[in-house]
């Protein structure tokens with residue numbers, strides 16, 4: 167059995183081998199780091215500004231730190247970012263980046279510019295385990311949670327790449343956690359990354375400009391309210407439990423009544439706040455006038471707005487997008503009942519960057535999903551990874 171000395175030695179050796187990645191540390195985390203190494207905590211603000219505002223990763227360039235501290239950081243710490251594997255630009259200006267977070271795993275992030283805004287959609291997990299039936303990410307399976315560094319790195323990388331794009335410099339005005347994964351199932355890492363997005367000495371976004379989208383992990387909605395209240399979006403997609411159980415299996419655990427109660431609590435003491443409800447319209451499944459009436463009744467006493475998302479097809483999805491008149495009809499029923507509703511324009515469809523189409527490259531943990539993915543037909547324009555047999559062993 168290891169003695170305490172052994173443990174300390176092992177930890178010291180590991181620390182020697184694995185420098186601490188400071189990219190994902192919040193202000194509090196960095197203050198603690200400096201306390202532990204015998205430095206004064208105000209260094210944390212200096213470092214946050216270098217890393218997230220100046221976007222400098224080389225400690226030797228951080229000129230307001232002493233020479234000794236720079237040398238020590240260079241020896242014991244790093245600011246390490248994931249690698250951009252590919253960039254695709256849509257004819258409508260949308261940009262999708264494939265980001266490698268480990269040898270076999272990539273996630274996707276998307277920048278969607280419009281006249282007034284530049285929205286960055288980022289991922290929180292490698293794949294997703296929630297299996298919503300209309301979502302391409304779900305088909306890839308699930309590998310792991312992203313670290314806080316890997317989440318905030320997406321904001322860091324996109325800001326840097328957009329600022330350096332001399333042909334088309336764009337500013338990110340909004341960040342949405344609507345990419346791959348269920349953010350509330352990666353709670354601590356997501357909250358740390360959110361804090362860095364909001365922190366004045368880091369990225370400095372206003373709370374209302376950062377939106378977390380959840381399929382409805384009810385206890386964590388309450389926890390988020392306590393820890394870091396950003397704007398909330400809920401992937402609803404059905405107006406009753408019978409249908410939602412089929413489309414969003416998480417509903418069996420947290421049914422609509424409990425989910426809406428949590429949404430009410432989330433905004434109850436903020437007169438200006440609204441919860442956004444996302445509703446993917448699937449032809450013949452959830453798109454009738456009766457569904458719209460049910461949805462309006464459900465949201466009648468909530469400060470809510472609805473985003474209608476015409477389904478973005480992917481191979482073998484089994485679903486279709488409703489015709490335009492059906493979508494307009496659905497919206498009119500909601501509007502007539504005073505529910506603020508917008509129909510989201512499909513953006514980046516030509517590069518598979520539209521809502522529900524993100525896929526990345528996920529080395530799924532489940533053998534069944536790995537087999538299915540390995541045998542999946544290549545989608546035009548995407549890389550398909552064929553797994554060697556030894557990687558298909560459970």
Ligand code: SF4
Pocket residue numbers: 294295296297298301302303304345346347348380381401
């Ligand atoms: S819609 Fe969101 S929660 Fe559902 S499977 Fe896709 S990524 Fe996961």
